[in-house]
Amino acid sequence: MAFMVGKAGVFKAEWQAPPKAIVKYTFIVPDLRRRDPDNLIASCKAILDGLVDAGVIRDDSGKQMVFDQPEIKYIKGKRAIIISIGEFMGTT
Template sequence: MTAPEAEHGGIIRPQSWRLELPAKTKLINANQNLHFRRKAEMVKVIRNAAWTMARHSDIPALQRAHVYFVIHPDTSIKRRDPGNWAPSAKAAVDGLVDAGILPDDNKDHLLGPDPRIGTPVKGSQLVLWITDLDQMHADHIALLNPPGVLA
């Protein structure tokens, strides 16, 4: 057993990639009351930013992935509920699909996106962590989600 396997009780950590959207990209918060056109514009910007970053990364095409998103809120935001940025994460995941990283963002190909909170940065930033589920044993995937979901 190699050192990383020994450290994790024999579990081999699957390959993961970090995909940062540019800092200061305007993000959508579920608590915002946006006009549908303004929201559509913001979705397009986030989706295109994720597409661009994915196309210029070393992330291969995956069949199944776990994605969690880390929101680095603006330094001026005091209440930090990471789940509120799910609309931004959805748009970014759609950008991954557009870039060919995932064939689709349905339950057969995607687990998540799950929210996390990161350290505040000026202007906010969204970071996606993408893990190849095809490198994980089904028993380990089961620990990440409720029974019957993407085994």
């Protein structure tokens, strides 16, 4: 699914995968239970692989990508994962 969505976005916007990407996850959760951000991120591995396959990002290695701090937002009764991708301009 991530591959199809990513591929559609790549063609529509004439997207160029950045040389080094910064990726930020925003998790929309339906309740106020405690959650472990590491486990939420691990559950997104297949999504990230699909985005690589679709050409949205070049590679999911540490040389091609860095992660911003994940964010968890509560919206009653809603679930979503928002993945923001941009060009990393830092020196790491």
